[in-house]
Amino acid sequence: MLSPETLPPMSVAVPPALQPVRTLAVTGGKGGVGKTNVSANLAIALSELGKRTLLLDADLGLANVDVLLGLSPRHTLADLVAGRCSLDEVILEGPSGVMIVPAASGRRHMAELRPAEHAGLVNVFNDLQRDLDMLVVDTAAGITDSVLTFCQAAQDTLVVVCDEPASITDAYALIKVLARERGVGQVQVVANMVRSPQEGRGLYEKLSRVCERFIGDVSLNYLGAVPQCEWLRMSVQRQQAVVRAYPASPSARALTEIARRTARWQAPTAPRGHVEFFVERMLRQGVPA
Template sequence: MSAELPLVFSVTSGKGGVGKTNMSVNIACCLSRMGKRVVLLDADLGLANVDVVLGLAPPRNLFHLFHEGADLGSILCEMPYGFRILPASSGVGEMLSLSTGQKLDLLEAMDVLEDSVDYLLVDTGAGINDNVLYFNIAAQERIVVLTPEPTSLTDAYALIKVMKLNHGVEHFKVLVNMAGDMKAAREVFSRLYKACDHFLSGVSLDLLGYVPRDRTVRRAVVEQTPFCVLDSRSPASLAVQKVAETVQTWDVSASLDGNIKFFWKKLLFR
């Protein structure tokens, strides 16, 4: 992948509680270990979770960019795990929907990242609100996280349906979290695939992989540490490492969609 074309991809879900943010943090961690320059953007702008998963209390976040004129460099947090995060705010209603002016501010601020990042990983909120859709529409690739629970499956389908019918987005990667084994993950993926194939003509789904149930994950959440750091050989850690390896095979060399400026411009004009 060309360093001049950083890849922007989102990690998203139809409902909360499926481990989306945990997947984002650990994918970022694995990519960084592989020598990639990674920025993780917490795009759940009003209900931030990345800092909670990592045990952070950042002094500044995107709220300060929009409302106090802070520069991006003062907001970026360097993590001991090799990647940087752009933290969002929590419990701030003004952040739930970005104005055109705020998008312009963010577009201008992101210039400083253009030549210093290989992957911009966007951890969206859950559901189908405006911010979730904005960030998913603008990304080059989208990872939809779901679990074997029926409600997770139906909500993932709802997200894909809105993205397809309202915005023409057709390509999605699927990551099944908390699955018993690959067979169980394939069964979940198959149900989602059949629903999309029957009701949403043109939608393309690829099974990116699965992350098994793993006690290390629960312990990592309590300790507010990436599980791939807590135990790099645990089943969940090895599974996410495979996901990160697959991400590195995604080729955006023939497309400008991976360019960060292009990402924000797409976001701006939605």
């Protein structure tokens, strides 16, 4: 088991060859809104656009990125925390060359890691010598400390919402907590499983009006809408990303366009370099994950 007694001091020098990484945490106020589907397809589409992308499954206790993509990992983050493997041994190569760090499903202790174990993860991530452009983090749903801390640590937070009252209410609650308790000033929004572009835009505007009225100190940016289509349902059944299985489908085109918009974001100017800076920043907020 990783422990602070066996770890070097938490100070990281940025290797000069590694470039700053853009980190995006994908989340949702409630389960069932298609958050993991958006995360996985977005990461794969970014990779297809030439961005060196790593997808981190941060739903530590109920992970399903590997299931969604039909992958069979030999190791997960649970093995890493237990000291059974290295970080490089956890990383899978997924569709279109995207790198994937799978978490464990049904491991309650992974959802309740102690601070010492988080510190161990940081120092293991320090040794990852991979040049990345984008880190996409698929968080759990809800407003647990883990979700909030991942969103606070990332440079950008993307909230997935669908057109049902519980989704809108929970998305608003999540954004309110992120703004008031964690200082998140901007949130990206994707409307998922919509019947038309107009429905997606209307859903965003509904959420934006409520946030502007009752929160005030957070700005929302509309990244786009993903339609519910038969091709998306079929890709899930086949355990494939829709952007790969049916690239001409309405949902795949929408997800690829969202990836194009994300790819145009300016790279971070601070020399954070690669993935350990994301994890280190997460821990140095002083909030238990």
